[in-house]
Amino acid sequence: MGVGLISGPERPGRHLPRRDDPIGSLTGGLCERLRLRPALGGTIRGRGSRVDALTFAATVERAAAGLSHRGMCFSDVVGILAPVSPERLLATYTVMSVGGRALPLSTSSDLETQGAILAETDARLLLVTADLAPTALELAERSRVRQVIAFGDALGTTPFDELLRPSPDGSGYHPSRGLFDNGILGYERTSDGVLATLYPHSDLMGRFSLLRDRLALSADDVVAVDERGDEPTRVALVALALWTGACVVAGADAPLPEGRRVTVLCEPDPVRVAHPAPGSGH
Secondary structure (H helix, E strand, O other): OOOOEEEEOOOOOEEEEEEOOOOOOOOOOOOHHHHOOOOOEEEEEEEEEEEEHHHHHHHHHHHHHHHHHHHOOOEEEEEEEEEOOHHHHHHHHHHHOOOOEEEEEEOOHHHHHHHHHHHHOOEEEEEEHHHHHHHHHHHHHHHHOOOEEEOOOOOOOHHHHHHHHOOOOOOOOOOOOOOOOOOOEEEEEEOOOOEEEEHHHHHHHHHHHHHHHHHHOOHHHHEEEEEOOOOHHHHHHHHHHHOOOOOEEEOOOOOOOOOOOOEEEEOOEEEEEEOOOOOOOO
16 A cells, blocks of 8 residues: 655654555556656557556546446456557556456457357456457357447447546545456467466566566666567566556557657567667657
């Protein structure tokens, strides 16, 4: 729940909350950190979109509250159907912030495999980009999914923006309250059917810490992620970039910040490919 820093005995009551590490989920405490340290100022970019890290983190918290008010419980599995993009990352962090288990579906998986893993994990909710809504609705017919929430307008779906509305009863919710029973579900097809593997919070935090030590990211870095690499590492790397204040470009068609180049790639193991020019901005 953060570390209380007392500024000195002569100044009682001056407490400065600080979080240098995720708590409860990979974005637990990120919004608070960015509010307290606006100079970090990272961004996340996709094809035709750009959002600052603080807005992204605040959206995760608001959407997590929206899922909680809709009855989502700890350990619930939520499917995510989207290419590697800010929307896929937003959905994944949101689910984990409520204590849920995110199940990002590979867009290259066939419909039968996607439907089988949704049924196997008893997923009842699916987050999807609008262009893949028809596929999501068909998957709902093949599984126990009862609601499809789309980024954008798509017939037969609930708009993601509805999750961002204030609670109807005015109750508050803070998704950084130590929800450790969360994680990411990976899957593969075997001779015995589809096999799901849970990567829990402890695993994700281990990757986060390992990448922090190995890459030594700074706010001047540009981190690029695409379909290459495994999902848990990609999600940990992006979270690290957001905590550091680096720029993230998500997806093969995501444009780079003007005048800057990629310094860290996730291909499939994250690697530094260049060093940034100091003070290059976002």
